[in-house]
Amino acid sequence: MNHSHLSLAGIGAGPFNLSVAALLQRVPRLPHAFFEQKPAFNWHPGLMLRGARLQTSWLKDLVTPVDPTSPYSFLQFLVEHGRFYAFLNAEQPAVSRQEFAQYLAWVAQRLPTLTFSAQVRKIDHRRDRFQLRFDDRTVTADHLCLGTGTQPYVPDFAVQHLGKQVLHGAHILNAPRQFHGKRVAVIGGGQTGAEIFLELIGERWGECDSVAWISRRDNFEPLDEAPFTNDLFTPAYVQHFLSLSREQKQTLVARQKLASDGISPSTLVDIYQSLYEIQMVQGRNKDYALMPGRQLVQMQRHGDHYQLQVQHHRQAEEWLEADVVIFCTGFKSVVPACLEPLVDRIHWQEDGCLAMQDNYRIRWQGSERNRIYAVNASRHHHGIVDPQTSLMAWRGANIVNDLLGQPLYQLEQAGMVQWGVREPDKVRVVA
Numbered sequence: 001m002n003h004s005h006l007s008l009a010g011i012g013a014g015p016f017n018l019s020v021a022a023l024l025q026r027v028p029r030l031p032h033a034f035f036e037q038k039p040a041f042n043w044h045p046g047l048m049l050r051g052a053r054l055q056t057s058w059l060k061d062l063v064t065p066v067d068p069t070s071p072y073s074f075l076q077f078l079v080e081h082g083r084f085y086a087f088l089n090a091e092q093p094a095v096s097r098q099e100f101a102q103y104l105a106w107v108a109q110r111l112p113t114l115t116f117s118a119q120v121r122k123i124d125h126r127r128d129r130f131q132l133r134f135d136d137r138t139v140t141a142d143h144l145c146l147g148t149g150t151q152p153y154v155p156d157f158a159v160q161h162l163g164k165q166v167l168h169g170a171h172i173l174n175a176p177r178q179f180h181g182k183r184v185a186v187i188g189g190g191q192t193g194a195e196i197f198l199e200l201i202g203e204r205w206g207e208c209d210s211v212a213w214i215s216r217r218d219n220f221e222p223l224d225e226a227p228f229t230n231d232l233f234t235p236a237y238v239q240h241f242l243s244l245s246r247e248q249k250q251t252l253v254a255r256q257k258l259a260s261d262g263i264s265p266s267t268l269v270d271i272y273q274s275l276y277e278i279q280m281v282q283g284r285n286k287d288y289a290l291m292p293g294r295q296l297v298q299m300q301r302h303g304d305h306y307q308l309q310v311q312h313h314r315q316a317e318e319w320l321e322a323d324v325v326i327f328c329t330g331f332k333s334v335v336p337a338c339l340e341p342l343v344d345r346i347h348w349q350e351d352g353c354l355a356m357q358d359n360y361r362i363r364w365q366g367s368e369r370n371r372i373y374a375v376n377a378s379r380h381h382h383g384i385v386d387p388q389t390s391l392m393a394w395r396g397a398n399i400v401n402d403l404l405g406q407p408l409y410q411l412e413q414a415g416m417v418q419w420g421v422r423e424p425d426k427v428r429v430v431a
């Protein structure tokens, strides 16, 4: 594809930018392209574990919430693959991550505006346009849409130990593993930790000598999927959230953690039932230590194994020996290296977060004619929904509307809860 000069250049083609790209198909006369460093679409391949299911409804796909007649919907995918009736009859509680990844890859294949094996190395701004440098060419664009995702996080003290025996869970499937006879420690009590613990006790990588699962949370806490919690993942709630102060937002993001980052209740049931089967029914008396309410604070290498220093929240310190340590300690937002030349021209909050606008633009010194949109970079500004798929189509539609300067997509949807202050005439005055 020839990219002489673009109106919009997307950096990264994960699900979030893929949604923007799919929604832009309704705008044929806007020259745009999305650049992805991978050779083909591949959604978190290192964590594509058997049986893992989406934590979000498949109806909240790349397009349906704002464009249900789009040819890029999950329903269209089912019909085209001849799976529609079988999918319904399977009565699955949630679509598998594998099938949703197939859907995403199918959309990616059909979009003519994606370019793979194209890592954006450097972005500069000269003479009213952005310059995107690749290994083999330069492309210019009026606007950018950053969709480079998040990076696996491990505590600083662990970075020096990363390797074959110490890894982030995000990479567990990226290499063959053999944990037979090993003492394995899983650090982190979110969904990733839960899924990997389940695989370990299911002996996917051999029969471990022991498995310890450490969570900083007070218990192995479930994802809150109740209806009023799910109302936090609606446009109406985001609109309310945007009206709050920075401090109020910070408090709410921390308080709402289990609405986005808890463990799926079905995974917790699978774990409990597996433990019951192994320990009680089969009587194998395996050394499986479930250790919530603790933080890993330090680790040292001793010969061919590691000593882990664990701080119990309410009691003393504990020490643990492990041959393999799997960090499931989450993901962090990072400024992509390619943005380095622009970093001084971008506005930052005092806490180091990007200064964002409600319309997903980053505040920067450039003019209106050169906008930088960002997806999955503003949990601090748009709330807990930002790193989730729930509103990806709605966010994509916001970006497309803003780019066009007109409402191509309808964005308003009613919610069930009055989140903000009611207007005076609607408040019933009791005499």
Ligand SMILES: Cc1cc2nc3c(=O)[nH]c(=O)nc-3n(C[C@H](O)[C@H](O)[C@H](O)COP(=O)(O)OP(=O)(O)OC[C@H]3O[C@@H](n4cnc5c(N)ncnc54)[C@H](O)[C@@H]3O)c2cc1C
Residues within 6 Å of the ligand: 011, 012, 013, 014, 015, 016, 017, 018, 035, 036, 037, 038, 043, 044, 047, 053, 054, 055, 056, 118, 119, 120, 121, 147, 148, 149, 150, 336, 338, 375, 376, 387, 388, 389, 390
């Ligand atoms: C295992 C797992 C399961 C999840 N399941 C759910 C779920 O069920 N429901 C939910 O709501 N959320 C879920 N999430 C959270 C979130 O939806 C996903 O992380 C999602 O992939 C985020 O999409 P993204 O497009 O922002 O980032 P990513 O998927 O990380 O995509 C970013 C892309 O940018 C590319 N890139 C980076 N730098 C460059 C560059 N310089 N040039 C070109 N390309 C570049 C990368 O190669 C990558 O393909 C899950 C997360 C994980 C880790």
Ligand SMILES: NC(=O)c1ccc[n+]([C@@H]2O[C@H](COP(=O)([O-])OP(=O)(O)OC[C@H]3O[C@@H](n4cnc5c(N)ncnc54)[C@H](OP(=O)(O)O)[C@@H]3O)[C@@H](O)[C@H]2O)c1
Residues within 6 Å of the ligand: 047, 052, 053, 054, 055, 097, 155, 187, 188, 189, 190, 191, 192, 193, 195, 214, 215, 216, 217, 260, 261, 262, 294, 295, 296, 297, 328, 329, 330, 331
């Ligand atoms: N199948 C799926 O759909 C699927 C699979 C995987 C992930 N996901 C989603 O992807 C997102 C990321 O999930 P995740 O599990 O990778 O990350 P996460 O939800 O951020 O969980 C990270 C966990 O690590 C803990 N932690 C961090 N540092 C620690 C330390 N030093 N010692 C002990 N514990 C420590 C955190 O504790 P605190 O809570 O106290 O910070 C938290 O429990 C979530 O939204 C999740 O729902 C979905």
